[in-house]
Amino acid sequence: MNSVDRQIQITQAEYVKKLRPLLPDEAFLPSFNKVWILLINVVILILGWGTASYLDQWSWYLLWLYLPLTLVMANSVIVLLFSTHNLLHSSAIRNSYLRQIISLLGLALLWMPPTLWKVVHNREHHTKTNSRYDPDRSYLYEQPKTWGKWLQNLFVPSTEVHPLFLSIGLGHAWGVHTLRNLSSVLFFNNGLTRYSPAAFKVSAKERGSIALELLIIIGIHLSILSYLQFDPVKLILSYFLPIWIGYGGILFYVYTNHMLCPMTALNDPLVNSLSLRVPKLFNLLHFNFSYHTEHHIFPGMNSDYYPLVQELLKTLYPDRFNLLDARAAWLLLLRTPRHYQDEQTFTNWSGKNSLACPLLHGDGLIQDGAPQDRC
Template sequence: MKLTNSQKLIPQGTYAKKLRPFLPDEAFLRDPMKLVILFINLTILLLGWMIGSHLDSWPIHLLWLYLPIAIIMGNSVIVLLFSSHDLMHGSVIRNARLTQFISLLGLSMLWMPPTLWKSIHNRVHHNQTNALGDPDRNYLYEQPKTWGKWIHNVVVPSVEVNPLWLTVGMSTAWGVHLFRNLTSVLLFNRENVDYVPSAFTVSAKDRRVIFGEFLVIFLLHLSILAYLQFNPVKLIFSYFLPIWMGYAGLMFYIYTNHLICPMTKVNDPLLNSVSIRVPKIFDRLHLNFSYHTEHHLFPGMNSDYYPLVQELLKIHYPESFNLLDAGEAWHLLLTTPRHYKDENTLIDWSGENSVPCPLNNLIDKEAVKTAR
């Protein structure tokens, strides 16, 4: 597929250069307090497992009392990803080795080696957002119908998704995303791997580090399972349930980030990214991750200041800025196909039904110009 919209797009750096003078210098200082948040949520998980280790002595009719604890633990899984995300973007501390070690702890519940995250997210996704080379984009219709593309079609929210499989996918799609990219790098490390949306490569050194970090994560999870004595009741309530709920929560954010946007050759965050409105309590809990366009404009910024960036976008780019209520973004996901026919068109698995990308404001602007 050849992208043809580059002449209409504005690079991320152009936006950043224009908006930077309106932002205070402290917005770009590191915020070590985010480490406190990360370790608080690690502690919550540890306490949850300590309580969960006694579930075999609870009467069956009282096991439901553990559900609030599981929900809190699930939220901690979400916060661990988002706090580690900020940490690895360099907005928390300066020390690289300490960042790598803490990120390994923070991303362990996501089974994500930090060196892999650094490659897939920081290096590739942020530089090629929703472009052909972005491993986080929708599959192209013209790509082979591999097992990876089939799972994407079955579980990702779309106009054709089965509600049952969507429910299953909310708790498992993160694992599929990790498995696809981890195996692509560790087993092949080639750019022609066809079961990922877009394959990328890493250096031989990083490949070894990724394997070592994944082995550490595997041993950490094995230790948790052993601590819970591989007891089915303990595992279901205090291990699987919190992780599944956490994955579902973070996938809600991740699905809305880019999947209803057009593909772009030039990295234009106002076209290829979406910010959503959520209740303020979730912004407080989840480190303003809903401000996603703002993050793509200033990846290394203290996330506390993303609301200020949003206000600037409303002033300077009111017609281009994709800001939706969370419910509206989810509705658009459920009423559109999930594969790209071309950079501006979404199409279903069969190739029979296609619609324009709902957030392609460039198309809207051209239509206005034509009408005039």
């Protein structure tokens, strides 16, 4: 398949029309068990902080024994985002007030008001995926070099990123993403802010809800810090490290979702999205989030059925479907510049190093797990 074929794009609705009759009806029923998993992970975090409250009674040479719990809590941070992500795409909880309360619990450690998430993710990202109007895309080279663009260039994997700043970015780039969107709608809300990849507006009602939810989130974080008595050891082991590691795990997925793909004017999930092969344990823990192209075709589907969708895509669209091993995708990110020179070309901060999108020619489906290095 050549690059000309890839320029012929297919809408999400056309994929749905072809695939939906081949899938069982139960794949589209609400899955309440993921809500229970969300709540279980809230309990895990509470128990972790409860254990940490006694760390001042531990001998210093025993503090390392808390680190396994730190990792479990970090995974809970990841699970809270992905489970809330599924919840807000589905009708598992029909009561809007209950859904808002539970989603607020799920997104609090991400500093993400659920009303903002529904706007930036469900409404903006999913309908305008990797287009010029998607707030989650990489910056265009032609966009001004604002603080938002500078920080993304500093933190995200690319040919130019420094390993130190990449490591720091894994723990902090999510905060930059949230700050950009929060400040844009709370302080300006005119769709004209230049420091975001693509600015958007919210309604007056949504803006009020976002502000109120943010105040509640601030209160939750202050309560945790106060409960831990602002003790540096307790905070590092049970608050900062779980959040930083959790954010890093989330961003590993997020970076690979679309950053290697060309931009598309038409929302074609098989061109503008990428699915990963990861160990089965991670798919079990993270609700099959690696099946990202499948999710963009059926965002409200029970994620347990995404492997079935993938098999259909591999059969029906073998030359369009982007599927890479996680390690291969990460290495490609490190071998490509991070800004869009045009829809099919990446370039670096200075604009002097340009490369064609590595998935442009439809060879994203790699059978042996090793991508062809087109860079």
